[in-house]
Amino acid sequence: MINARSKKNTSALxxxxxxxxxxxxxxxxxCLSYLITRSRLNYLAPPIGEKLVSILRACLAECSxxxxxxxxxxxxxxxxxxxxxxxxxxxxxxxxxxxxIERVFGKxxxxxxxxxxxxxxxxxxxxxxxxxxxxxxxxxDDGSFHYTIDEIFSPYxxxxxxxxxxxxxxxxxxxxxxxxxxxxxxKQS
Numbered sequence: 001m002i003n004a005r006s007k008k009n010t011s012a013l014x015x016x017x018x019x020x021x022x023x024x025x026x027x028x029x030x031c032l033s034y035l036i037t038r039s040r041l042n043y044l045a046p047p048i049g050e051k052l053v054s055i056l057r058a059c060l061a062e063c064s065x066x067x068x069x070x071x072x073x074x075x076x077x078x079x080x081x082x083x084x085x086x087x088x089x090x091x092x093x094x095x096x097x098x099x100x101i102e103r104v105f106g107k108x109x110x111x112x113x114x115x116x117x118x119x120x121x122x123x124x125x126x127x128x129x130x131x132x133x134x135x136x137x138x139x140x141d142d143g144s145f146h147y148t149i150d151e152i153f154s155p156y157x158x159x160x161x162x163x164x165x166x167x168x169x170x171x172x173x174x175x176x177x178x179x180x181x182x183x184x185x186x187k188q189s
Contacts, residue, residue: 042080046097069118075100
């Protein structure tokens with residue numbers, strides 16, 4: 001990664017599935033750390049197992065860590081309010097956190113809620129790994145927090161120019177990474 005500052009070398013990293021996996025793990029770690037801290041502040045302890053990790057991974061595929069901080073905050077606050085109801089134990093409220101994350105993300109994903117972003121708070125500074133994997137390699141300040149992996153990787157992915165081709169042949173195209181150039185001839189009168 002020492003020579004990653006050049007676009008050519010960064011493109012090679014982006015094409016490497018292991019590098020992408022590491023970047024995803026860094027973002028997942030930031031979300032889990034924030035979830036644990038928010039939960040402890042509300043005296044909750046959601047079970048962190050495969051189900052929760054799977055939910056967070058699915059959310060991170062579409063949302064930045066910043067948006068996920070909002071989703072996590074809202075979900076834990078909902079669970080903290082839930083425990084105030086008669087007959088609800090802290091354990092039951094803790095178990096509701098993963099369902100709350102799914103619900104809040106679902107509302108954001110469907111467009112019924114606005115994508116609220118959070119700011120990095122003092123209790124969750126950017127990790128050294130995030131600085132190396134995102135800031136240094138991609139030259140984006142706190143990129144792991146504000147962008148999805150695809151948003152960061154996109155400018156470095158190889159793209160093939162589309163040759164002139166008939167509309168009917170596009171349905172048979174095998175590669176989905178294309179760039180299309182449209183030439184407009186606009187005359188003003």
